[in-house]
Amino acid sequence: MANIAAQRIKREFKEVVKSEEVAKCAIKVELLNDNYTELKGEIAGPPDTPYEGGNFVLEIRVPETYPFNPPKVRFITKIWHPNISSVTGAICLDILKDQWAAAMTLRTVLLSLQALLSAAEPDDPQDAVVARQYKENLEMFQLTARHWTSMYAGGPNVNTDCDSKIKRLVDMGVDDHQALVALSSYNWDIERATEQLFS
């Protein structure tokens, strides 16, 4: 790995560890290997959003050309968000692509991702199904995102109605994640979700 990339990650790592956001438990970074190429990030769901109370784990890969090229970041924790793939966790955020600037750091990237959770951009979607729901039925989107947060990110808001619908599909022999995806995609209409799962 290029020397400058490792040196920078070392310094940034110190910066994040000392930052006030860590003190407030808003962001967290851990090293996954000794040569500073793979890290694990963690952000707290911002307050007053469906992600509140959840902890979202991120995979951060630092390229050899860092900081001249952006780090590769994706969500490991499954999340329902217009700009994040509900399947792969891939993120659609300009600063992780062409708007990257060399002075940005792990800390600013994590804070930007946290900001993305509070302000979705449904017109520039990564997940078309989620974005459509966001634009057509915001309430349904918030309910779904809150339920995903409770299932995968340890969020406190369990929706018993959603849970019972998932349970009904699981009882039919469907995997619980598949059931959640089908129900989420069809606005929690259990008939259409069943139809889609068994067709």
Next chain:
Amino acid sequence: MASSANEDVKGSTGDEGHNSETKDEEKKDDSIFECNICLDTARDAVVSLCGHLFCWPCLHQWLETRPNRQVCPVCKAAISKEKVVPLYGRGSTKQEDPREKVPPRPAGQRTEPEPGTSFPGFGFGDNSFHMSFGIGAFPFGFFTSTFNFGDPRPAAAAHGTHQHMEEQFLSKIFLWLAILFLTWLLMA
């Protein structure tokens, strides 16, 4: 996890040439002279017109990485190589412009060819004699263009290729056009 990594960080930064065991307060003072790209104390320091400090090698590499989008890595203001100001401290012995130094770069650099020197053929020398008709106000123009004095031309296409056939066809058309034009001139 965090504390063990911190020790590791301190242990392996000895090659930077400045003491990493200094206290945090002293470091805070230093940090205003840190390069915004490598986060180390800026060497061969340059300042952009928007006021941001960089090592010249770092900024150079950033500008090389995005030749089409030359923006300040901090504030995204437009910047260019020509519009950065080198900083000379009192202690620095060399007073040369840090911008003159080109840092070591990754392989695969290429320079653009200079325009106009890459014509494949030069007139008579290499099998590329061209016939052409031209009518100028001065009758000798006809001869100069026919004998092609000193005028570099691209080589003719190889025999049998599609381009060769096309060229032959075009030259025939122009020959007939020229003959028609000449007869029209004589008749008029």
